[in-house]
Amino acid sequence: xxxxxxxxxxxxxxxxxxxxxxxxxxxxxxxxxxxxxxxxxxxxxxxxxxxxxxxxxxxxxxxxxxxxxxxxxxxxxxxxxxxxxxxxxxxxxxxxxxxxxxxxxxxxxxxxxxxxxxxxxxxxxxxxxxxxxxxxxxxxxxxxxxxxxxxxxxxxxxxxxxxxxxxxxxxxxxxxxxxxxxxxxxxxxxxxxxxxxxxxxxxxxxxxxxxxxxxxxxxxxxxxxxxxxxxxxxxxxxxxxxxxxxxxxxxxxxxxxxxxxxxxxxxxxxxxxxxxxxxxxxxxxxxxxxxxxxxxxxxxxxxxxxxxxxxxxxxxxxxxxxxxxxxxxxxxxxxxxxxxxxxxxxxxxxxxxxxxxxxxxxxxxxxxxxxxxxxxxxxxxxxxxxxxxxxxxxxxxxxxxxxxxxxxxxxxxxxxxxxxxxxxxxxxxxxxxxxxxxxxxxxxxxxxxxxxxxxxxxxxxxxxxxxxxxxxxxxxxxxxxxxxxxxxxxxxxxxxxxxxxxxxxxxxxxxxxxxxxxxxxxxxxxxxxxxxxxxxxxxxxxxxxxxxxxxxxxxxxxxxxx
Ligand SMILES: Cc1ncc(C[n+]2csc(CCOP(=O)(O)OP(=O)(O)O)c2C)c(N)n1
Numbered sequence: 001x002x003x004x005x006x007x008x009x010x011x012x013x014x015x016x017x018x019x020x021x022x023x024x025x026x027x028x029x030x031x032x033x034x035x036x037x038x039x040x041x042x043x044x045x046x047x048x049x050x051x052x053x054x055x056x057x058x059x060x061x062x063x064x065x066x067x068x069x070x071x072x073x074x075x076x077x078x079x080x081x082x083x084x085x086x087x088x089x090x091x092x093x094x095x096x097x098x099x100x101x102x103x104x105x106x107x108x109x110x111x112x113x114x115x116x117x118x119x120x121x122x123x124x125x126x127x128x129x130x131x132x133x134x135x136x137x138x139x140x141x142x143x144x145x146x147x148x149x150x151x152x153x154x155x156x157x158x159x160x161x162x163x164x165x166x167x168x169x170x171x172x173x174x175x176x177x178x179x180x181x182x183x184x185x186x187x188x189x190x191x192x193x194x195x196x197x198x199x200x201x202x203x204x205x206x207x208x209x210x211x212x213x214x215x216x217x218x219x220x221x222x223x224x225x226x227x228x229x230x231x232x233x234x235x236x237x238x239x240x241x242x243x244x245x246x247x248x249x250x251x252x253x254x255x256x257x258x259x260x261x262x263x264x265x266x267x268x269x270x271x272x273x274x275x276x277x278x279x280x281x282x283x284x285x286x287x288x289x290x291x292x293x294x295x296x297x298x299x300x301x302x303x304x305x306x307x308x309x310x311x312x313x314x315x316x317x318x319x320x321x322x323x324x325x326x327x328x329x330x331x332x333x334x335x336x337x338x339x340x341x342x343x344x345x346x347x348x349x350x351x352x353x354x355x356x357x358x359x360x361x362x363x364x365x366x367x368x369x370x371x372x373x374x375x376x377x378x379x380x381x382x383x384x385x386x387x388x389x390x391x392x393x394x395x396x397x398x399x400x401x402x403x404x405x406x407x408x409x410x411x412x413x414x415x416x417x418x419x420x421x422x423x424x425x426x427x428x429x430x431x432x433x434x435x436x437x438x439x440x441x442x443x444x445x446x447x448x449x450x451x452x453x454x455x456x457x458x459x460x461x462x463x464x465x466x467x468x469x470x471x472x473x474x475x476x477x478x479x480x481x482x483x484x485x486x487x488x489x490x491x492x493x494x495x496x497x498x499x500x501x502x503x504x505x506x507x508x509x510x511x512x513x514x515x516x517x518x519x520x521x522x523x524x525x526x527x528x529x530x531x532x533x534x535x536x537x538x539x540x541x542x543x544x545x546x547x548x549x550x551x552x553x554x555x556x557x558x559x560x561x562x
Contacts, residue, residue: 020044022106026081026098028052029211031061034183037068045105046074049081049098051303054151063160070157077105079148082214088139092214092282096122096137100144115141128545173201178384182208186384200381202396203389205343206279211306213282213348215299219273223296226262226271228335230286230297235350237339237357238280239297242272243322256312263332265325274316277302277309279342283349320392328362340364340396344387346379352524353379356495359522360388363491365395366455368418370411372496372505373404375531376524380495404500408508408521411494415519418490425483426452432476441468441477448487455489462487492519498539499529502558527557 019039025031028050037046046069052060057078069076079101081094090096096118103114122137170179177193178201180186217230217239231240242258249258249270258270273296287297326333340360346353352375360367369388371377380388381401390396402410429445437445444464451457462484469481494512501509501523512519527544529535534547538558545552 022102023047024098024102025049026094027212028060031065033210037065037072037074040068040072040074042072044072044074045077047077047079047098047101047105049079049094051080051083052078054154057151058154063162066157066160070153070160074153075105076151076153077101077148078151079144084143084147085140088136088143090136090140096140097144100141101148104145104148170207171201171204174204174207178204178207181384200383200386202386203342205345205385205387206389208343208345208385209278211278211302213277213280213302215282215284216277216280216302216305216309217275217284217286217297218300218305219275220296220298221257221259221272223292223294224259224273225292225296226259226266226332227291228332229289229291230273231335232331232358233285233289233354235283235285235346235348235353235357236279236281236344237342238276239286240274240276240339241335242274242316242319243269243325243336244272244319246270248319252315253308253311255308256315269322269325272316273297274313275305275309276313276343277306281348285349334358334361337361338364338391340367340389340391341380341387342389344379345382345385346375350375350379351526352376355522355524356380359493360397364397365391365393366459366488367397367491367493368411368414369397369399369493369495370407370414371399371401372407372494372500373401373531374497374500374524374529375526376495376497377401378531405504406508407494407496407500407505408512411492411519412512412515412517415490415492415517418486418492421483421486422452425480425486428476428480428483432480435476440464444468445480453489455491459488494519494521496523497530498523498525498527499535499537501525502538
């Protein structure tokens with residue numbers, strides 16, 4: 001029973017389970033992140049999916065969790081479901097195995113009956129995918145119970161204590177809000193913990209370090225051809241090239257192997273591909289794309305990589321991004337720019353995030369984004385953590401989401417607002433140029449006026465003006481300085497999926513395209529409504545079978561002309 005408070009009224013709710021008899025943790029490292037055993041009943045059952053032996057559990061399961069297992073006399077079971085699934089060919093699909101365990105341990109049905117029902121259900125669920133998939137799932141059910149082990153809880157767990165985790169450099173928001181919400185403690189936060197205007201701190205996904213991948217890439221330096229394609233396709237910015245001057249490598253960990261930079265522009269630099277194992281989701285796209293004759297990336301179990309690469313990744317964050325040495329508009333060169341979309345919680349292998357990531361590498365420091373509802377608004381702005389981040393100068397995409405249907409108009413409004421502010425800025429600059437000015441200020445103002453619609457020129461003269469005018473505290477030059485956030489020409493973007501672009505937001509999109517204004521539109525055409533589970537959109541091709549269009553698509557895909 002829980003109590004929700006509305007002013008002075010207390011409403012009792014009975015729908016939340018606060019004292020479970022049975023808890024299952026399907027991702028081993030969640031025992032380190034969440035209070036998974038909160039409220040579990042004495043003598044209850046705890047099922048863990050892990051590859052740990054009892055000795056390893058001593059190291060991996062936090063002391064307070066081990067003590068709860070001991071104190072509450074829990075029936076503690078472990079199964080290495082991933083090992084079974086991988087052996088059968090199911091990859092990391094462990095749901096049938098975990099369901100079989102649930103029915104064995106929970107006693108809600110006689111286990112034989114439950115297993116038969118599961119197998120019948122497998123036919124219904126996977127029949128369309130063919131016999132091979134059905135048989136693999138049935139095999140998974142059959143191989144479960146022999147591998148389900150009751151853990152003999154050691155006496156020593158009675159006195160187990162959690163080690164203090166060393167504080168990192170996280171901000172107050174991360175400590176006081178984000179971590180609490182992520183640990184399922186959001187209900188306990190007061191309203192005052194949040195900002196009144198709904199603004200969330202940027203770049204906080206990097207503090208999550210979820211470690212959810214089963215396998216992560218290992219870089220084999222000797223095979224690497226330095227093409228950066230692995231980084232280009234990574235949906236999570238969890239693998240990036242490190243380009244360093246030799247002096248930046250002083251104090252590097254021993255395993256921080258680097259190569260001589262290959263190709264024009266790289267002569268003075270050392271090169272390395274750095275994997276960030278705790279933010280990787282294990283999709284394997286990097287290893288698949290690697291074009292080297294003998295692959296330079298191979299997927300290895302997280303536990304074999306994490307210790308060494310965690311430290312190497314940490315070290316790599318101190319090395320600056322080498323912008324300007326390779327062409328920004330190339331696959332290889334773009335990857336030397338900081339992704340301003342890092343470590344989103346998008347699904348492993350997401351096909352949307354790599355496109356957005358590379359756009360942030362090309363334009364991120366001056367971008368605005370109006371985002372339709374859809375997957376991209378979920379991985380782009382899931383409270384409490386935010387993957388859009390800023391560079392070392394504090395510049396990055398300004399992102400907001402209004403509604404599913406109005407993203408185009410919303411972005412158009414952002415563009416018009418900036419355009420009108422810049423127009424008025426230009427007239428102030430003209431006015432100022434008619435007054436007596438120092439030579440430097442005059443040159444900077446003239447340069448800005450001439451180049452205001454050019455990204456590089458407006459940034460260059462804008463930077464000069466910020467320096468020259470920072471101490472001015474009255475008059476027209478102060479008014480100009482106060483508009484410094486629009487000195488640089490913006491890159492305005494509207495993001496959305498095909499459900500937005502072809503169906504629900506099409507009218508606004510058409511209107512904005514017809515305006516001919518300088519606004520960019522990215523349609524992430526996944527050919528279904530991905531975020532709501534796979535309904536067909538007008539972009540779904542004829543005959544395609546989607547989750548919620550089980551009998552296929554009757555009419556053809558809507559095509560954009562021109
Ligand atoms: C007016 C309106 N209708 C329906 C929804 C529910 N809804 C949210 S996202 C979404 C699907 C988005 O699909 P798509 O635009 O293709 O983006 P994707 O998730 O595939 O990236 C729907 C139907 C909504 N938020 N607003």
